[in-house]
Amino acid sequence: MKVLLYFFCLLMPLTAYAQRDSSQVAVTVDAFADGYFVYSPKRTEKEILYPFLYNYNRNRSLKINHTWIKLTVQSARVRANLALQAGTYVQDNYASEPDWAKPLLEANLGLAINKYKTLWLDVGIIPSHIGFEGAGTLTNYTLTRSLIAENSPYYLNGAKLTWAPSPKWELALLGFNGWQRIYESGRILPAGGWQIKHQQRRSSINWSTFVGAVQVESSTMIRFFNNVYYQVKLTSDFSLIADVDFGVQKVSNIKNWWGAALLARYAINEKFSAACRAEYYTDKHGLVIGSPDFTTYSFSVNADYNPIHSMKIRAEFRRFVGQQSLTISKPDASTASYFSLSVLAQVNVYKSDK
Numbered sequence: 001m002k003v004l005l006y007f008f009c010l011l012m013p014l015t016a017y018a019q020r021d022s023s024q025v026a027v028t029v030d031a032f033a034d035g036y037f038v039y040s041p042k043r044t045e046k047e048i049l050y051p052f053l054y055n056y057n058r059n060r061s062l063k064i065n066h067t068w069i070k071l072t073v074q075s076a077r078v079r080a081n082l083a084l085q086a087g088t089y090v091q092d093n094y095a096s097e098p099d100w101a102k103p104l105l106e107a108n109l110g111l112a113i114n115k116y117k118t119l120w121l122d123v124g125i126i127p128s129h130i131g132f133e134g135a136g137t138l139t140n141y142t143l144t145r146s147l148i149a150e151n152s153p154y155y156l157n158g159a160k161l162t163w164a165p166s167p168k169w170e171l172a173l174l175g176f177n178g179w180q181r182i183y184e185s186g187r188i189l190p191a192g193g194w195q196i197k198h199q200q201r202r203s204s205i206n207w208s209t210f211v212g213a214v215q216v217e218s219s220t221m222i223r224f225f226n227n228v229y230y231q232v233k234l235t236s237d238f239s240l241i242a243d244v245d246f247g248v249q250k251v252s253n254i255k256n257w258w259g260a261a262l263l264a265r266y267a268i269n270e271k272f273s274a275a276c277r278a279e280y281y282t283d284k285h286g287l288v289i290g291s292p293d294f295t296t297y298s299f300s301v302n303a304d305y306n307p308i309h310s311m312k313i314r315a316e317f318r319r320f321v322g323q324q325s326l327t328i329s330k331p332d333a334s335t336a337s338y339f340s341l342s343v344l345a346q347v348n349v350y351k352s353d354k
Helices: 002-020 088-093
Strands: 026-039 062-074 078-086 104-112 119-127 155-166 169-176 191-199 203-216 219-233 238-250 254-267 272-283 294-305 311-322 335-352
Touching: 062 088, 062 104, 078 088
Parallel strands: none
Antiparallel strands: 026 062, 026 335, 062 078, 078 104, 104 119, 119 155, 155 169, 169 191, 191 203, 203 219, 219 238, 238 254, 254 272, 272 294, 294 311, 311 335
């Protein structure tokens, strides 16, 4: 009930405007499901494999990583999204949220500020502006998410002002309540950021930031975080992504963490593709990982099969090489490998142009 009340409270201020909008209203309902199996040779005391991953993180069992259903309503000047979710990704990544907020993948409303529809204001629970990988999508290069994506926000609760002065440029300013939080009890911690994206015919570059306060145990810290990625399509079949994260946080003094990733994808034909990834991540002070002296390299290879356009069967082998224990419980291991197999599908359930 709280989920619906949250959404309709957002909807009310724009209802009168939407009624005056004489353009057609398009309504769509989409659904997504991602079932998986992970095999790690080293059993752990718990089913969860790694404390720093939030996707595909259950060992030797069939699970649903992420499933959602999404309602989208859009006219020329107003747009709204409501998406409800479930899965092990939700259990892990939304663990600190109250129970009523955990099913909320999206609950947002947007209004075109100018008549050219190049300036939009969106409020509510929105996908994060940080990084090139979403929480659940068929278009990610690899099955599992990068360490950079797993340890930066997937979602935000606040407001986003987006301006697209030309087809090549997109600029955004954001204000939200903390580092990936829907609900914060007590005083809301102020935070914000910006996004600058430039897109060419075959390439794009993106710079996104987080600036603001974060709650760490009983203390409030100031965090400044940057994500920059460059994506290029070298040929019709071969693409690259280079990504760098860098964050600083004031504790007793200024401390930092950073990571980098390089991904390559090759489309063999319309149905088969392959990808590989190399990455490095270090958080010596435990600012986002939660445990100190965390440094690891990761390598992965990925194979995809598309039997139909809206479905993928994906397999991936991934290996971590770290400087300390990587598993969430015994046996401790600084080097770990695992294999993931997933079936993903996204379908349009309903579409209406009026």
